[in-house]
Amino acid sequence: MKYSLYLLLISVILIGCGKPKEGPTGEQLLTKEQMTKLADDAKIYFKTVADKMPRSETDTPDMIALGEKLYNDKRLSLDNTISCNSCHLLDNNGPGVDNKPVSVGVGGKNGTRNSPTVLNAGFQFVQFWDGRAKDLVEQAKGPILNPVEMAMPNEKEVVKRFGAIPEYKDMFMKAFPSDKGTVSYDNIAKAIAAFERTLVTHDRFDDYLKGQDDVLSQEELKGLDLFISSGCTTCHTGSLLGGNIYQKMGLIHPYTDTVDKGRFAVTKAETDMYMFKVPMLRNISLTAPYFHDGKVATLEDAIIQMGWLQLNKKLTPEEAGYIAKFFNTLSDKKREKK
Numbered sequence: 001m002k003y004s005l006y007l008l009l010i011s012v013i014l015i016g017c018g019k020p021k022e023g024p025t026g027e028q029l030l031t032k033e034q035m036t037k038l039a040d041d042a043k044i045y046f047k048t049v050a051d052k053m054p055r056s057e058t059d060t061p062d063m064i065a066l067g068e069k070l071y072n073d074k075r076l077s078l079d080n081t082i083s084c085n086s087c088h089l090l091d092n093n094g095p096g097v098d099n100k101p102v103s104v105g106v107g108g109k110n111g112t113r114n115s116p117t118v119l120n121a122g123f124q125f126v127q128f129w130d131g132r133a134k135d136l137v138e139q140a141k142g143p144i145l146n147p148v149e150m151a152m153p154n155e156k157e158v159v160k161r162f163g164a165i166p167e168y169k170d171m172f173m174k175a176f177p178s179d180k181g182t183v184s185y186d187n188i189a190k191a192i193a194a195f196e197r198t199l200v201t202h203d204r205f206d207d208y209l210k211g212q213d214d215v216l217s218q219e220e221l222k223g224l225d226l227f228i229s230s231g232c233t234t235c236h237t238g239s240l241l242g243g244n245i246y247q248k249m250g251l252i253h254p255y256t257d258t259v260d261k262g263r264f265a266v267t268k269a270e271t272d273m274y275m276f277k278v279p280m281l282r283n284i285s286l287t288a289p290y291f292h293d294g295k296v297a298t299l300e301d302a303i304i305q306m307g308w309l310q311l312n313k314k315l316t317p318e319e320a321g322y323i324a325k326f327f328n329t330l331s332d333k334k335r336e337k338k
Contacts, residue, residue, distance in 0.1 A: 049203075053123055065175075070084075071083065097117045248273075
């Protein structure tokens with residue numbers, strides 16, 4: 001009886017001391033002092049994701065509904081086979097990507113870059129890897145006319161096709177009453193952008209930044225600590241942990257793929273050679289494969305390569321594993337892998 005009471009007492013103590021969560025072998029990976037400092041440092045480098053995206057204040061429910069319908073409509077492509085959702089999957093809480101190295105467009109043509117997630121995209125300072133679109137409206141116009149993606153010949157043909165579809169007439173009238181329901185290429189893009197501005201995610205790291213210290217495990221906290229101390233915050237800061245500056249791919253050591261010149265293709269400026277928008281890390285665990293060319297299959301490999309290419313650091317597989325654990329906390333709660 002005494003032995004049973006002893007076990008019960010130990011169980012109660014262990015349950016009561018379950019915060020913060022421990023590592024896989026039960027060890028405390030960070031001291032209380034380290035965790036306090038880490039929480040303070042995190043608030044210096046990062047912010048929570050806002051509830052609404054910029055410019056969403058003028059989006060109406062009718063505009064959003066129209067945008068969602070257009071986003072999923074394959075008639076936006078030349079042969080009626082490709083929709084926005086084909087490359088940026090949202091079905092069943094999809095991650096906003098197709099998880100392919102590069103996306104496949106009309107006629108089975110392969111693109112040249114990895115498809116970035118549409119989740120939280122409107123918070124970024126520009127769109128596309130090379131920043132050639134200033135906002136979501138401009139971005140939405142690109143793939144429809146891209147010969148490798150949706151391959152519509154011109155704006156006029158897009159407007160002609162959708163202007164002839166009865167089910168859209170009422171929706172455009174409700175979404176754009178001041179334009180008298182005009183089906184224009186600009187309004188198509190505006191509606192899609194309005195829908196995309198609803199794709200805001202929230203995760204456990206947001207909760208941590210709000211003061212819920214016990215929401216991350218010891219492994220995840222260790223990963224966050226390594227992420228900061230290794231210098232990853234040189235580029236990955238703010239609410240998205242990225243998506244707010246350009247940086248050279250292969251800053252210290254050259255990246256193996258030198259075919260894609262990045263932003264140089266847009267500006268023709270030598271200083272933009274191999275410059276790409278720094279990808280946001282929110283939901284990064286859900287969006288493999290990685291890098292602009294989609295050639296890196298695993299998160300751990302991407303972390304090790306980034307450490308070497310950008311920071312001149314040889315991160316160990318164990319260190320990369322911890323950082324990857326931290327990245328798991330950046331996944332939308334609805335989509336987080338359990």
